[in-house]
Amino acid sequence: MTDFLAFLKGNPYPGRGIAVGKNRVYYFIMGRSENSRNRIFSLTRDGIRTEAFEPAKLTDPSLIIYHPVRRMGQDLIVTNGDQTDTIRDTGDFRRALATREYEPDEPNWTPRISAILHAGGSFSLSILKRVDGRCLRCFYDYEGCDEGQGYFLSTYAGDGSPLPSFSGEPLQITMPEPEAVWEALNQDNKVSLYANVDGVVRLFNKNLGD
Numbered sequence: 001m002t003d004f005l006a007f008l009k010g011n012p013y014p015g016r017g018i019a020v021g022k023n024r025v026y027y028f029i030m031g032r033s034e035n036s037r038n039r040i041f042s043l044t045r046d047g048i049r050t051e052a053f054e055p056a057k058l059t060d061p062s063l064i065i066y067h068p069v070r071r072m073g074q075d076l077i078v079t080n081g082d083q084t085d086t087i088r089d090t091g092d093f094r095r096a097l098a099t100r101e102y103e104p105d106e107p108n109w110t111p112r113i114s115a116i117l118h119a120g121g122s123f124s125l126s127i128l129k130r131v132d133g134r135c136l137r138c139f140y141d142y143e144g145c146d147e148g149q150g151y152f153l154s155t156y157a158g159d160g161s162p163l164p165s166f167s168g169e170p171l172q173i174t175m176p177e178p179e180a181v182w183e184a185l186n187q188d189n190k191v192s193l194y195a196n197v198d199g200v201v202r203l204f205n206k207n208l209g210d
């Protein structure tokens with residue numbers, strides 16, 4: 001099992017990441033450009049959305065302004081892009097993601113990562129990534145997990161140019177407290193963190209002084 005805090009401290013740029021555990025889910029965003037760093041998470045009626053911290057400085061909202069978290073009945077959807085809405089509107093996790101692919105941000109071709117959590121404790125993770133010019137769609141279904149552990153997907157394996165995509169199966173990780181996760185993220189690149197522990201939601205935003 002991977003020590004999640006050590007992993008985050010040793011990786012300056014995993015990009016965007018989803019961690020799902022028995023009683024909690026985390027989603028974080030990071031940024032290298034001024035446009036990516038100019039964001040905050042805000043609460044909505046059924047989840048959260050990204051917003052520009054300083055709207056006047058927003059240059060291209062297409063891949064950075066979206067709803068990362070939304071409810072679909074009793075299910076919770078968490079993603080790194082507007083595929084959240086595709087899943088919710090389609091009503092089926094796999095069928096929705098079959099219509100989507102990686103982000104069109106050449107040369108990085110950022111993967112789309114997604115999760116759906118069910119009321120009974122089971123959950124699924126997915127990554128859509130570019131391999132040999134085509135979209136590889138991977139799905140991982142879990143019946144649940146033990147207390148204190150979880151599974152993690154991120155967009156990138158680390159920093160680079162172009163950015164290297166996450167590879168392999170989701171990491172089996174320890175699931176620390178939200179404050180520790182926020183502190184472990186790279187201080188220069190972290191932007192926001194969503195934490196849902198036993199249904200209690202907390203938002204951490206660097207631009208708001210968190």
